[in-house]
Amino acid sequence: MTVVVGYLAGKSGTAPLNLALGAARTLRSSLTVATVVPKPWTTPSPARIDAEYAAWADQLAADSAREAQRYLATVADGVEVTYRSQAHRSVSGGLVEVVEELDAELLVLGSSSDGQLGQVVVGSTADRLLHSAPVPLAIAPRGYRSHASVLSRITCGYPGTPEAADVVKRVAGLAEQFQVRLRVITFAVRGRTMYPPEVGLHAEDSILAAWETHAREALAQLRAEGAVGEQALLQVVSGNGWDQALDAAEWEDGEVLALGTSPRGDIARVFLGSRGSKIMRHSPVPVLVLPG
Template identity: 40%
Template structure:
């Protein structure tokens, strides 16, 4: 398995590096740290501004030093670091992913995110609609434990084709490190699901119907996992007020991973999140792995 860890220093917080380190400790993945920076000149320009070029060089050098300190302390030659020239960070990362035949991209949260939350920034938002490989996203403040490995993999499952793709990816990944797999169906409840005159009976009836559907979904998921070589699977129905309540209904550990599926965009396999997946991603308290259709297998 090979992963690109996106890190430019500066405005990029170190969560992507920390998550990359956890991925490597857990799965033995090979890491390639990539800093996508603007080109030093435009086509047809004869003279490059020296100070600007020197500043970009210093940014790249600092990013490399930080990456080495986090991922390969004392062994600067033991870490592959690459500087890519592009006016678009997302385009640069997609190019590296396609040219280097990597399995996934590792990104941090937007800098404006609050501690422990995952906020999709402009780069990750664009990648969530253009990446040809799965994306692993770190919440703000993730990391710090030099011995941490992945905990449970929790797959959001709704019985759709894309959630099956995500579950297949989770099965394949959890077998790599003999981890714990959990299948979750999220049931967000609106604050005013029914008017007062209807009473609680209707809400109880809907909750019972949801529970019955969840049992059927989970039976399907367990059979699916069994066919993919994973038999020890926990199932959970996560209910709560709105998506925040549903997401926090699961007893997460800091190094658990939430796995989500995505649709296809166009004729090629690309990440494309639906509205439900976007809401789940917005409220997850743990790192999230978003799997595009057709990309659930991992290289050795």
């Protein structure tokens, strides 16, 4: 068993390494640091250019492995770490190849450097993998570093719909595999322009309260049907906007937020809907997205 983390020298930072290391410790598995280097085109070119291109790709892989090794040597006690270079036309395609060849349990990426520290920002590689990863995909917030050496809890975002119960069951199975506690949350969000001004805040409060009652009933039904065990924590968290709702959820150090969709035919691929994308954007903890 292994956890694969995508890493590139000078770009990724240590956030994905920290998350992947915590996951590997939790799963009691090894860690594979994978760097995808560009694959040469097959069109004829002068031999000197081919040699220079190959030397540059080899140097990129070596620099990435050296940089990751320098950091992990100080924090990866007890975890077997290997380094892998994969040539491919795209980073996402190369990482999928590594995951499939190694039969990995989890793929970890960092956030794009475009976002703020502490924010989960989906870059171009993560965006492609959200639609093609064959295993759960974990994305670390920018600058992520946990004081916990292992993952502490998995929180499952549950929209309260019957078809999403399958996601909760799969996350519960994942929590059991990781041997961590499980929490299931339904977010009740009042949009900043939820209703026109003439309707009034009282009507908004009434509608939100009704939705919270429905959400609690849906969560109770999950337990009654055996989708989650008696030890799972079930919560409804509300807020004015997704940012306030996510902030109100009281996150633990070492916690991850799991999202997913119901299965889409026979294709085991990650796919995230609009609601999940909003939750991911405001999550203060790493996000784990399950294949559909």
